[in-house]
Each structure stands twice: as structure tokens, then as C-alpha cells.
Amino acid sequence: MGMIIQGVTGDWEVVIGLEVHAQVSSNAKLFSGSATEYGAEQNTQVSFVDAAMPGMLPVINTAAVEQAVKTGLGLKAKINNFSVFDRKNYFYADLPQGYQISQFLQPIVGEGILTIDLKDGVTREIGITRLHLEQDAGKSIHDQHPSMTLVDLNRSGVALMEIVSEPDMRSPEEAAAYVKKLRSILRYLGTCDGNMDEGSMRADVNVSVRRPGDDLGTRCEMKNLNSVRFIQQAIVYEANRQVDILEEGGKIDQETRLYDSVKGETRSMRSKEEAHDYRYFPDPDLLPLQFDDAFVAKIKADLPELPDEKKDRFMNTLGISAYDAGVLVAEKEVADFFEDVAKGRDAKLSVNWVTGEFFGNLKRTGKTIATSPVSADALGEVIDLIKDGTISNRIAKEVFEEMFDTGKSASNIVEEKGLKQVSDTGAIEAAIDDVIAANPDKLAEYRGGKDKLLGFFMGQVMKNTGGKANPGVVNKLLKPKLDG
Amino acid sequence: MTDLTKLTIAEARDGLKASKFSARELTAAHITAMDSARGLNAFITETPEKAVEAATKSDEKLANGEAGLMEGIPIAIKDLFCTKGTLTTAASHILDGFTPEYESTVSANLWTEGAVMLGKANLDEFAMGSSNETSYYGNVVNPWRRKKDDQPLVPGGSSGGSASAVSSNIAMGATGTDTGGSIRQPAAFTGIVGMKPTYGRCSRWGTVAFASSLDQAGPMTRTVRDTAIMLEAMAGFDAKDSTSVDMEVPNFEAALTGDIRGLKVGIPKEYRLDGMSEEIAALWEQGIEWLKSAGAEIVEISLPHTKYALPAYYIIAPAEASSNLARYDGVRYGLRVEGDSLDDMYSRTRAAGFGHEVQRRILIGTYALSAGYYDAYYLKAQKVRARIAEDFKEAYKTVDTILTPTAPSAAFAFGEKGDDPLEMYLNDVFTVPASLAGLPGISLPTGLSADGLPLGLQILGRPFDEETVIRTAGVLEEAANFTAKPDAWWRG
DSSP states (O other): OOOEEEETTEEEEEEEEEEEEEEOOOSBOSSSOOBOOTTOOTTSSOOTTTTTOTTOOOOOOHHHHHHHHHHHHHTTOOBOSEEOOEEEEOOOTTOTTSEEEEOOSSOSBOOEEEEEEOGGGOEEEEEEEEEEEEEOOOEEEOSSSSSOOEEEOSSTTOEEEEEEEOSOBOSHHHHHHHHHHHHHHHHHHTSOOOOGGGTSEEEEEEEEEEOTTSOOOOOEEEEEEOSHHHHHHHHHHHHHHHHHHHHTTOOOOOEEEEEETTTTEEEEEEETTTOOOOOOEEOTTSOOEEOOHHHHHHHHHTOOOOHHHHHHHHHHHHOOOHHHHHHHHSSHHHHHHHHHHHTTSOHHHHHHIIIIIIHHHHHHHTOOTTTOSSOHHHHHHHHHHHHTTSSOHHHHHHHHHHHHHHOOOHHHHHHHHTOOOBOOHHHHHHHHHHHHHHOHHHHHHHHTTOTTHHHHHHHHHHHHTTTOBOHHHHHHHHHHHHHO | OOOGGGSOHHHHHHHHHTTSSOHHHHHHHHHHHHHTTGGGOOEEEEOHHHHHHHHHHHHHHHHTTOOOTTTTOEEEEETTBOBTTBOOOTTOGGGTTOOOSSOOHHHHHHHHTTOEEEEEEOOSGGGOOSSSOOOTTOOOOOSOOOSSOOOOBOOOSSSHHHHHHHHTTSOSEEEEEESSSTTHHHHHHHTOEEEEOOTTSSOOTTBOOSOTTTOEEEEEESSHHHHHHHHHHHOOOOTTOTTSOOOOOOOGGGGOOSOOTTOEEEEEGGGSOTTOOHHHHHHHHHHHHHHHHTTOEEEEEOOTTGGGHHHHHHHHHHHHHHHHGGGOSSSSSSOOOOOSSHHHHHHHHHHHHSOHHHHHHHHHHHHHHSTTTTIIIIIHHHHHHHHHHHHHHHHTTTOSEEEEESSSSSOOBTTTTTTOHHHHHGGGTTTHHHHHHTOOEEEEEEEEOTTSOEEEEEEEESTTOHHHHHHHHHHHHHHHOOOOOOOOGGGO
């Protein structure tokens, strides 16, 4: 559902488009051999090219080109075998060349599609306008010195993919779903780690409002948002700000705005009049980027299964519900974990255990899949023990919790604690007889018509057997004895 | 012993191999010549100690039979090439104190082949100029003077220091760079040979950029043979320059067969400009006759878009320069003039650091790339450039090389071209078209003006066919037998 703001003068529809900057997962920068590792000491990953020393020249990193093509294929987009690098000229202290090498008129990837997942299994298709490769700038640090700005060039020249959407989103939730889905696809592809808190992925958000059905309104762009939450907050604030202006008879100025996450508001950075004239022109240091169909075909052949396809497979061949499948595929490592658990096992039981006990225990212990003390195989063993009747579902939950706390295997815990389920009818009959003998009054009430007491007897038998009695067997034997 | 500075590179090479003299002696003679020629202002930085050190190594290599193509040959390096550990200025105040931590590919290639660096040659600031009057380090003086007066003359530009050093026998050869004629025009003005190879033949890595799509390094020497030797040492594919071309470097010296029988030489009618001086017209005519006598077939050709070359060049080159020079911002190296804000620091630094000609070209280029003007200027100029390249391609279907004058006049006196930059830009009228098309071209001296100044002819060739250009030039050189030398007035 789109977000509608009800104004005094009527309804307003919110229109959103996103430009996501995703850092290409690559060992080297876009045009130099420098390392790209996150968190390295300042200015230690800077080549002469990155620092724009006189006479230095860019040389394209083929690995980054492959990653861009791979991403384009993942977005079901048109791959352009001929593209051009342009210079985007502007002065800033952390932009050593005085220009950013980007792609303007002829990007490497053209139109594509991204399917976003909304509540209740609803999906929507969002248009991708283009994807192009460009260099990142360095980082200006303003708070380390009273009068100077410090510059860290480690990021300077790092390869980015700018992925531009059509103005197809209509609510903060859709924008959030778009970013999450894009991040998921990038991670599946391995073309960007998607770590927004490390700056590997950030978004420029374009927001406008209009009367439903009208032409697009004037938009404002909010730069460099680095969390899904901020993106949603910024959209809500900005859309309401625009509605307030329009309702008072004002007009929206096309401008670039900054979202202040502390104050939760946007404010003007520069107006259209102050906008830079970037003087784009083809970079004469680089030849046009060209590759043949075989290059694309090879990348396509190695493409991994992506979340949408995986979800379909989970639903169609494993019989998992749309909701569960959606939850499982959203993060690649969850899907991988699940597939390891479900391999050769009951899919439904595997889903319940992964999304139920496993997630629950991760949350309880503050762990992630990567740091989980219980591996997919270990969880699989639990399921196997349930399946072959060694332990009951209830015991299994206790065992599982202990596995999380001690790192021991399920069979070890069952063995050590003697938790093996009792299915032996003789033992169970004896236990039932004991309980009945100990509760003559309850038995009388039961026989007097108080059927509900069946549960009481059931509970007592389980308690007396330390929970190890096979509940199915108990159930089968208990009723005839009570009924006499 | 003969004056070692009068030898050609080929003669010196043979003399060194025959142990007639040592590389140290050869270098010492040139250091002495350099000392006595400061009045020419050909160098921004002299590196005599490094030269002696290199010459000593060359003597060892010669003794071990490991001599490179340029072993022990003392040369000047245009101060546009970055040299590790030696101040590199591009003749600009803005690169104050800049000492690179790296060596340009072209100079590195020369050192590998044994060349000895005497110093960094003066030039027009950022190679922008045709008279070497825009250097922050002062004008370079042409060793030649008119018969009638002692007025100092310009050496041409932008490789003016290189030209002056080679012409005055301070250096046996020098590197130049040619963007619109910066090797060929000063070669013509100083009576030496200068060659701009095909774009992509020499790496641009480590050379301070003026206009990336046009800049090309080349040799400046006193003979065609020396140019062939030095070009072979400089050229070669470089993976660090995306526009460098992966081709085998031929033995250029071997191209000097002296035989051009049956070769078709084109004479472009559009180069017969209105008001071309009688002298230049006669020089050209003489060149045609010489080639004809040597057995070449002279063919009149048409390069119809020639007249648009100069305006297109003066859009494209400044446009690229305006972007290339953005990195000189006072932040990381070179000059910084502090200001009240970042923008203020930029303004002050660049106002103080760039001379007027450089500022003019940055402004022209910025304008040409601006929103709303891009299509009318830059894009149009690129279309013109494509047409010019097509003109040549068409011509080379019928001819093998093209003969033209190098410059419209002999060297002129300082300040003689007045304050009108357009008049100065006309110096490049014959050299710019080949630059736009990326073609190889050589200039060699073939005669003297009435005032006794050298005049040059230019031979152009097909892309990567430097060999035919060199072969033609060799024949023309022999026919012209240009032996005139400037009086060594600078020795005082």
C-alpha cells in the first residue's frame, strides 16, 4: 500500500526513487591496485594514482567490471557491451583528481527490475533505470583538529556501483523493502557486502509528493543515508514537510537536502541554482569499455541462485509457505543454513526448527549464524533424533538450549542425561498404574464424567517418567485404563 | 681530442664502443657546455652529479659489452617528465618543490637503455605555448640569431629548452612532448630534428598531462638517425597507460635505407595558406623537388577540413587541460597559499600558481565544457576532429607520406607576436592537424631564411608507420645537407 498523507486540502501521494551506492567487493580499487580493506589505518591504502600525483593514469580493474556485469544480470538488466567513462568535475579536498571518474551518458548496465517483498507475501516490481561504475572519493574528517580538516584517501578510487531506481516506490516501507532486497541480491551475488554501517552501501533518496493520479511533483534529494531506518525516517519527515508547504500554497524548490538523524529532520544543502555544473566529458585517459557476449555469457553461467528463484524453489519443491520461504531467503546465510539442515530431512520440521528454536536461541544468546555454537549439522541431528523417536519434541527443545550453552552435540546430551524417550509399553503401563493408584479421587471424578482430567493424568505420567515417556504411547495406553 | 659535444648520437655510440673516449669524458664535455650556456636558460634543474654517476655506470656496462641503445649518451629531459628524486616543475610555480617518488615510463626506458640525464629542460608552463615565454622559470633563448641584429629570439615551444639545448650542443638529444606541435615547431625554430610518434607509441605514464588525448612524447636530436635511435629507446607498450598501444617497437634506425623510389608523397593543397611567406613556399617547393629527384612520386592531395583544425584544437586541448589541471589544488603537493576557507585557498593557490596563459586555457576549457555550451563547442570540435582523421585516412589510400612546412615562419623575437594569443596560436597551423589525428610527424631543418634562421619541413605518415616517415626524412636530410650552425655567442 502506498503512503497517503491526508492534508486539509485532500490526499497526497508520496513518490520515492533511490540511488544506491554499493561498494564493489574487490581486492583492488577501480583504477589502481591499492587495497580496499575496511578499517585500515588512514592513508595506508593510497597509490600515486589514488592521490592524483602528476602524470598518473587510471587503468580499469577487470574484476570490478565483472562484478558490475554480474550485478546487472542479477537485476535482470540490459548489459551494455560498450560503455564510456566520463569525468565529473568538481573541487573538493577529498577528491584528489578534481574530478570523479564515473559513467554518464553510456553506463555499463541499463534497465532492469527488482521485485520487492511486502507484508503478507505481497510483491511489487520496481524499475531499475541503470547501474554504472564510478570511483569513490576520500573522506574529510572535520572534528579532529580545531582549524583544519584532515583527509583520509583510503576510500579514494574505491569502485562503486551506482544503482538508480525509477520513481516507483510509494511509501517508506517500500523504500525499505527495496534497499533490503537490493542488499540481499548483492550479497547473494557477492558483488557488495552490503554493510551499511561500514559505508559499503548508502543511498540518496529522492522524494516528491503529488495528488493521486497527477504528474510527478518537484523532488528533493537527500544524500548519503546509511541505514534503512534513517531512509524511512527521512522520507516521512520530508514528505510531510513538502505537504505542509504545498498546503499553504507554497511550492517545492528542487534541491539537495541533508538528513540530520539526531534531530530527525532534513535541511537544505544547496538549491538547484547552486547545483554544480559537473562539466562531464569522456575521460581521455581511458578507452571506451568494451567486451563481447562471451564475457557476459561466462559470468551468467556462474550466477548463483538468487533469492526470488530460491523462494520459488522452496515453495514449489519443498512445500514451504510463502511467508516462511520469504523469511528464509532474505539473508543468504540463513538460506544456506536452512538448506544444510533440510538436506535429506523433513522440510517442514526443518523450517520450524530454524525459524523457531534456532533463531530464538540466537537471539537469547546474542549470537549470529557465523558465531553460532550450533552448526547446521548439529541442528540436523536434533531433528533426526525427534524423527526416529529417540527424544520427544519437548525434550528436544531442552536439549537444544543446552547445545547452545555448552556446544555439546545432541546425542551426547541425551546420553549423559539419560533423556532417551521411553516407548516400552511395560514401563509406561507401570507408570500409569502408579499414577492411577495414587489418585483414586481424581479417577472417580473422571469416571463421573470429568473428561478434562485426562490431561491431568497425562501430565502426571510424563512427570513421573521425567518427560521421557513417548507421549503417543502414553496417550494410547492411558485412556483404556482410566475408562476401566 | 675532437670536441665531443659536436658528435651525433650515432657517432658517439660508435666512439664509445670503440673506446675512443669514455662515457665520463663525453658527459664531462657536455657538463662544461651546459655550464657555459646558462644564458640560454635551457634548464630549470641541472643534475651534473647524477650525470657523472650514470656515465660511470655506462662505462662499466660498455666494458662488459652490455651497452644499451643510448649507452652513455647525455641528454636533457623536458621538465614535464617526472623524474624520481629530481625536482619536476612543468615550468609552473604551482609545482613548487615537487620531487616525484616515481620515474616516468619514457625516461625510465631511456635510463634502461643507458642514457645519461644532464638536467630538466625548460618549457612553456604545462607545455602551453609556442615560444617558451610562459615558463615560470623565465624565457628560453634560441641559440640562433638573425644576421642583421642581435635581438634574442624565441626557441619555439613548448619544448623550447629541449630544442635550445640540442641546438647549442649542450645535450646530444632531448625528450620533448608534442600536443599540437610542441616538438616539431621548436625543432624547426632551432634547426634540429624533432619527431612526434603516433599517439600510443610512447607511454604517457609519469608525464605531467596537458591534453591527454593529444600528448605524445618524442625525441629531439640533431639528425634523423639520432631521432630513430632515441625513439626506439623511448617507445614501447606500457600497461600503466590505457591509451598505449601493444605493438612491437621496430628497429627504427634500420628504416634509414636511403631509398624512396616509388614512394608516393602527398602535398596537401589546403596547406598553401593565403599570405604564406615566399620563403616558406620556396622551402616547400625545394623539398618537393628533392624528393622527386630521389625517385618519389609527388601527388597533390586534399585534406578538406584543415582550416577547422586549429579552432577544434583550441577547444579540445584547453577542455582536457581544464580538467587535468584541477589536481593542482594546494592540498597534497606543490604550492599552497592559505585562505579563509577551502574555496579561498583554492582561489589563492591557483591564482598565484598558474601563469596567465595557463589560466586563459583553463578558463576557455571550463567554458567549453559548461552545461549549455558543451554541444556547441566540445562536441562539435570532436566531430571536426573525426573529420580531420578521415581526411588523412582517405589521403593515405593514395599516398605513403605527406610533406608540409613545419611552421609558417622562422623563429621570432621575444614580444614580437604582441599580446594577441590568436596570433601565437597560428604557429601551430601545420602541426595541429596531425596531432588531432594522432599521426606520426617529423620536422627537420632543410634551409635558412633570408635572415639566416633555420626553417623546417614536416613529414607525416600513417599511424604506427614511423619507419616510412623516418626513411623519407633521411632522404630529405641528405638532399638538404643542412650544415649551418648558430654562432656560439652564449659562451660569451
